[in-house]
Amino acid sequence: MRRVGIKTLLGAPMRAALICFVFSVIGVVTNAHAELHYLIVAGLGGEQRYQERFEAQAESMAQAALRSNGDDSNISLLIGHKASRESLIAELQRISEVITAKDQLAVFFIGHGTHDGEQYKFNLPGPDIDGETLASLLENIPATQQVVVNTTSASGAVLESWASEGRTLITATKSPGERNATRFGAYWAAALSSDEADINKNGAVTVREAFDFAATKVAESYESEGLLATEHPAIVGENSFALNLALLQERVLMTAELEILMDELDELERDVETLRQNRGGMDNDVYLDALQSLLLELALVQREIDDVRGIE
């Protein structure tokens, strides 16, 4: 098993001494004590072109995970022959032992899936793994915030059986009948490293942002080719929509000064949100003036933070 296989891709892990990090754009901070664990599995391609595609997607997702976590200690990448049924079961069992309820879990399944009318299977080197087994393994993981992304064909088959309280479940297809190889995985991988996916430009891509980006791109890709879409991505469970899945830049160390500035920024951001919500009926010029006042202040605080962090 290649639990931390990413080391071989990206060299030595980043320094382990960092205790607390701040995102590249201040204002979005995860629970200081929670840890985000990633499990990324590239299944069997069947053909070389698919194998290469799936592995490239998995590695791209792993890069995004590393960028976000700062080190690879909580990143599991199962790829190639290592992505066997046995290894996958073992890794999910291991995660269930090390992860705590306050931690967060992100699982990405990449590859082909099948559905024979009764049972969903995720295609792996050697024996496949069925949907029920995976559901059971995932259920044993105590993290109360989970994101499970199944990018395989026929993945819509698990929409009900894998749904769980606290879990946001994303599938590439809306039903088991959508059996063609999917495009969703490629766009999901892209979303985790895309400025375009980061709608609010805070430097982090949330679950919702990544899903919206990938689903939009899938639809556009079929439309632009004049094809009927053979996949319709689905998302259920709102609990983890706001979870930051990936940072777009490396983490930096948090300081006391930064913490104060970030609080200010948070407050201003809340004010902007409040103003937006109260906009109804407000004269547009008045609204824009009020918005400008808040955004200017916010920009100045942001600049101060960047100065402290030494960002140009």
Added chain:
Amino acid sequence: MNLRIIFFSFYFFCLQSANTQPIDYSADRDSALKTCDEHFYSGQRQEANDCYLSLLSSSTDALIRAESAWRVGDLQAANAYFRTGVEINPESPRVRTRWARLFLMTHQNSDAIQLFEEALELNAEYLPAKLGLAAVAAGRFEDRAKALVQGVLEADELQLEAHLLNAQMSLEEGALEAADESLNEALMIAEQKGLPPLEVYALKASVDLLNDIVESEWTDLSLNFNPHYGDIYAIPAHFYVITRRYREATELLFKAVSIQPDLWSAHAELGINLLRTNRVNEAQHHLSLAYDGDPYSAQIVNTLRLIDSFENFQVLERELPEIEADVADADKAKRPGMILRLHKDEAPILEEYVASLVAESIDVFSKRYQFELQEPVVAELYPDHDDFAVRTSGLPGIGLLGVAFGYLVAMDSPSGRGEGEFHWGTTLWHEIAHVFTLESTNHLVPRWFSEGVSVFEEWMTGPRPGRHIPLHVLDAMKEDKFLPILDLDSGFIRPTYQGQIMVSYMQAGLICQYIESRWGQAGLIELLRLYRNGAVTAEAIEDGLGVDSNEFDEGFDAFIDSEFQSVLAILDDWKEHTERAHVAANEGNWESVLDSSAASIDMYPDYVEEGDIYILHAKAHEELGQIDAAIATLEQYWRLGGYEPGVLHQLADWLYESDRSGDAIEVLSDVIFVAPLDESLHRKLGDWFLESENGELALREYLAFLATSPHDEASAHYRLARAYKQLEDQEKTREHLLYALETAPHYREAQQLLLEILR
């Protein structure tokens, strides 16, 4: 013969009028119906109705009951009686044939054909069934209609309906003398057999009409015979429609429904014609009346649905730039503008590009054809191809991508087909050329010349450079399938082989090129003038170009030889090399691809149609690491009119990376004519325009980018802000920065620009 009785599903859900029932000319029509028929044909409606009702209650014959029920408008009962008739008399071809006619009248052609064929299985020589099949084929403009009619006349030259069908088809092809001969035969038979002459009169009036005799004696004869016979106007109107004289057709159809208000087919045709001249509300009124009377017509239902869908369209009125005072007097300075009907989802993206191309085409054609438009051009772009198809249903030889009804042009929008599947800019250019040829001749231009000018203008002045002839047309050219100029219209209206319509388009375009090369642009203008004055093609060629049609055809043949002889000689070799290049590409043998594709390009360098030989050649260069050569290949492809959007994006990117941003912009700008709904196109083009300090065009592109509802809306607003800043519009800059930051408060670049402008 053991034929099964088929129980057709016949969905008559209400009582219907049957006054549009065609006349039954068959010799074996039951004599019991004769008295009622005489009342009916002479317009004594009440008497006819009473008579048929009496038969309906007194007759025990299912066929007589069916015919009577049909005539009093109870189609459901007629259907049931026909079914009973078949059950009682399964060996009778007569019953099945008449039943088939009922289906035909209610637009269920496939069921009708099945019954006609069953009748012929019972009696292979049963002429009314053959005529039924001929009527279906003629209605679909199928060439086999002629053979069917000919077969009937060989068996019995006194079949009146066969002569009528012959006349109809001759008229549709513009063969007026032949039509008149057929009608004289028909008239004589009607007199001999005591059959009602009304349809003969109507077709006679049509001949007069096409000979520019508007006040026809046949109309008076018909109205004397039956003052409520609306088809005396509606049938001639059909020939106006197929010769694209929609305004005149509309006038006749108004007369038809005024003397016969329950002539539903005329209401339908009137509604469709009114729509062709953008009279939407009146169109809806007459189509609704038609639907109430004839709910079986898919054309009526689809057109009404199309009108309903107009609520999803934006109607945008645009002015044309005024002509400079020194080239026109003040009255002419202000020209009619344009009206665009665009789907509301696409209008914000497409409006500028469509309006700009329409304006440019009007300028170009006004000068080239010395004709000023008198009304605004109406351009409709349909995202749903089926909506566009509704516009063209029932018309022969109409293009698959666009149609012009005079000042109104309808076509697929770029999203009506897969991205890159068609060059909408060329289609629009082609259709606007039709506006000029139709309107400058008062719609008297023959189809071949109108199409020819449009194709010729695509090649000469359109947004896609070059003369583009599909491979199958070159094959047809090689097989000597081009038609003499006097027969060319039949290649559009009644094609005799697969692909002939396209062959006819190309031949017409080449004929116009030939005219221009020998007689200059003045030759084309002169032909338009002669057509406007009522000349037919033979006269126009002789008077306008000074040669007779035979000499013209010989000259054209020589022109084709000089232009294509060398290409046709190597066509087979070219195909072989091209095929070889594709096989090598599939094997990943790029050296071999390079050799074979180079050979193909050397043989026929102008060809950028199907086969993608330039693209393959460039791909081979790329695979072999020869990017400069790949760029050069694709530049040649693009300059020759190649327009595959993915390829042009790649070329533009390479040019941009090679510090040739001006060329990159030029290439990418051409993608607008193929795939304008792609957000990345507008984003990239806007960025490049902005970099080159062209704020106006950057703004245009960024507005289109925002209109595509991009996933990253904040960046669209930020880009707009930058464009406005370049244009020194402080207020708009601020506004769009605030919109960007409203969505993305942490958007650093937007923050910095906001601080900068408010400093």
